[in-house]
Amino acid sequence: MVVLQHIRLGDWLTLVMGGACIIFLVMKLWSGDLADKAVIRSGGKVFLEVTLSKDQQIEVPGPLGISVITIKDRKARIASDPSPRQYCVRQGWLQQAGEVALCLPNQVSVELTGSHKRYDSLSY
């Protein structure tokens, strides 16, 4: 190979470093940690499945009233809810796959899903 004689020792080092960099990026960015969809449930049934790439507001009706879900910058949160203790609203922004916000009194929930589903608990 005549071409290979132009690659000097440091060039090989650069190539290996570049390869390592790519492997790191693939593991970091393609591991499915970032969520790409939100599953909204109401009364135990799936109400809507939406992608996180589009910013929007969704109104979900429940027994107590309307819960408002906001999706912005690939994050989701419950912006307002008629539940008395407001647990799901105070939970704030959800970003990782597997994160859930539950508004039990109004029977509304938001769950983020990615390519991999992470465990929320493990037992032996």
Add this chain to the structure above:
Amino acid sequence: MTASATEKQEGDERPQGSSPKNIVALCARCFERGGKGEGKNRSTILLHTTDEDHHVARMAAVALGLTILEGAIPSPLPGVKPGLANIVTLIVLARYGWRTAVWVSLLRVFAGSLLFGNFLTPGFFLGLSGALFSLLVLAFARYLPSRWFGPVSHSIYAAFAHIGGQMAVVYLWLIPSAGIAYLIPLFATAALLFGAVNGLIAARFMDDAKNQ
């Protein structure tokens, strides 16, 4: 730097196809043909150009040609391009130094955008930021010991810097969301691959020129 300086002088002594005198003569002839009789008080704006200017212009023209050639190659993903024009930048960097490489690279970006009609569009700023970042990285990369690091290394570093600069513009200005992160491994793979290939081509060219 001394090596490149002597090489530059040798380059200047070569017979030039379009020396300033030829251009002036050509212009004078054009004017004579255009205005018969009336053009007595004609004034000519004459830019005094050095041989280095001609050299930069010629190199930028070659880079532009490669850019247009590359525009004809279909790409599976917008933004993944071989960046053939960077071969010229690499050769200019190795032979004439960093300042000349900056001239050639930026002239190529500006003139290329005028040719393609995307001057001051987002695509132009993507190209410009990519070029500026690679030039910045090359400013440091050229001080790597040349015994071990050749054009292949320079090319790979510049390609990664190019992607980095473009990603910065995309993220900070065009699409401020994490969605673009999914594509970064693809872009990085393309940068490594095309960077290495471009570096090899540049090294090969310089080798051929040395043997002649």
